[in-house]
Amino acid sequence: MKILITGGAGFIGSALIRYFINNSNHQVINVDRLSIGSCLDALNDVINDTRYFFEQVDICDYESTRVIFEKHKPDAVMHLAAESHVDRSIEGPLSFVKVNVLGTANLLEVARAYYNKLPELKKNIFRFHHISTDEVYGDLGSHDLAFTEHNAYEPSSPYSASKASSDHLVRSWHRTFGLPVLITNCSNNYGMYQNSEKLIPCMIKNALLGKPLPIYGDGLQIRDWLFVDDHVRALQLVLESGRIGETYNIGGNSELKNIDVVNTLCFTLDRLVNKKPRNINSFRELITFVTDRLGHDRRYAVNSDKIKNELQWQPLETFEGGVEKTVAWYLANMKWLLASDIDESELSLSTQVDVKCNHAVIDAALPYLDNVSFTSDAEKSVVQNNK
Numbered sequence: 001m002k003i004l005i006t007g008g009a010g011f012i013g014s015a016l017i018r019y020f021i022n023n024s025n026h027q028v029i030n031v032d033r034l035s036i037g038s039c040l041d042a043l044n045d046v047i048n049d050t051r052y053f054f055e056q057v058d059i060c061d062y063e064s065t066r067v068i069f070e071k072h073k074p075d076a077v078m079h080l081a082a083e084s085h086v087d088r089s090i091e092g093p094l095s096f097v098k099v100n101v102l103g104t105a106n107l108l109e110v111a112r113a114y115y116n117k118l119p120e121l122k123k124n125i126f127r128f129h130h131i132s133t134d135e136v137y138g139d140l141g142s143h144d145l146a147f148t149e150h151n152a153y154e155p156s157s158p159y160s161a162s163k164a165s166s167d168h169l170v171r172s173w174h175r176t177f178g179l180p181v182l183i184t185n186c187s188n189n190y191g192m193y194q195n196s197e198k199l200i201p202c203m204i205k206n207a208l209l210g211k212p213l214p215i216y217g218d219g220l221q222i223r224d225w226l227f228v229d230d231h232v233r234a235l236q237l238v239l240e241s242g243r244i245g246e247t248y249n250i251g252g253n254s255e256l257k258n259i260d261v262v263n264t265l266c267f268t269l270d271r272l273v274n275k276k277p278r279n280i281n282s283f284r285e286l287i288t289f290v291t292d293r294l295g296h297d298r299r300y301a302v303n304s305d306k307i308k309n310e311l312q313w314q315p316l317e318t319f320e321g322g323v324e325k326t327v328a329w330y331l332a333n334m335k336w337l338l339a340s341d342i343d344e345s346e347l348s349l350s351t352q353v354d355v356k357c358n359h360a361v362i363d364a365a366l367p368y369l370d371n372v373s374f375t376s377d378a379e380k381s382v383v384q385n386n387k
């Protein structure tokens, strides 16, 4: 199958592409404009594979996107391109509306025109798989049941509202135009190559630099955590075997308070790093509570029974196991972690983001990093990760 993946240079998209190239015969066309969160390094292992193609295109541009469809003639689309960070959506909501709502509508229109011209046999195979978030459902009280696919949408932030809008558009293109769509709504992902503006890599980076570990409000907000490798397995199953027009929730079975996530990271770092910065004894000493995010949701949790029962998927990684692998990976790739620190002044240079490093950050950290030594536990984890 030829699969066109939008946002394939991002955190989840790149994990999905690595998974397809290494575990299937699929061809992949990565369509990404390259911007915040993009990391072409994450694709180093697959760029020379003859089944991998990269097209630097903005999905908001109808004509360029149409040309890519005509050139590659995909059998399926997996749509991950998005503005993805809640904090940024509060600072500047309009770019989220532009990419997540208008960009999705644009992509749907390109896909519809393309699909309508396909021969019947190809039409039967074609799928438009939209990747979305559990945040579209709004938040839960501490005793509420986890969200199922039947819960009403009640998004709170401009990010989740823009993703909810895109989900509605995708459903309507199915109902109105007969486009064969699939939708998945997943919980918080974590794993290697995630941009350091997101919680887990941000905490690891700050910890290694001896900087405060900022926790919003009281830190009691609850999220479900999904290891990205488990997520991409689920995405493949839904694409290949999901029922047209259906929505599938994908959760990690790991509901945790933010403060407990950071404590687990600190315990793991304490165990894996011998020499700590600023003469601290434990990375927990760096935890600092900061003013809460506006409109911050208290709890998300998704019920994944549907995908478990229909497609026999379940997460294989525990949170502790996933964190161990993730921390060990960032320790083994510390320069990458520091280089992914994006300076505001660089944001407009979107096409160069993947090669840009914040040299000042690395230079400041180098004397300390040279002295970092790992415990034998860390070395074992790195070896296991690389297998």
Ligand SMILES: NC(=O)c1ccc[n+]([C@@H]2O[C@H](COP(=O)([O-])OP(=O)(O)OC[C@H]3O[C@@H](n4cnc5c(N)ncnc54)[C@H](O)[C@@H]3O)[C@@H](O)[C@H]2O)c1
Pocket: 006, 007, 008, 009, 010, 011, 012, 013, 031, 032, 033, 034, 035, 036, 037, 038, 039, 057, 058, 059, 060, 079, 080, 081, 082, 083, 084, 085, 099, 103, 131, 132, 133, 134, 163, 186, 187, 188, 189, 190, 195
């Ligand atoms: N990361 C999570 O925990 C999480 C959770 C739930 C849902 N999601 C959804 O999964 C998808 C991927 O998330 P991620 O964490 O990998 O995001 P990311 O920010 O790491 O990557 C997004 C990618 O999309 C690209 N992109 C953005 N606008 C584009 C445009 N106009 N044209 C082409 N490419 C564009 C970016 O350049 C980037 O490479 C998103 O749709 C997000 O809403 C993510």
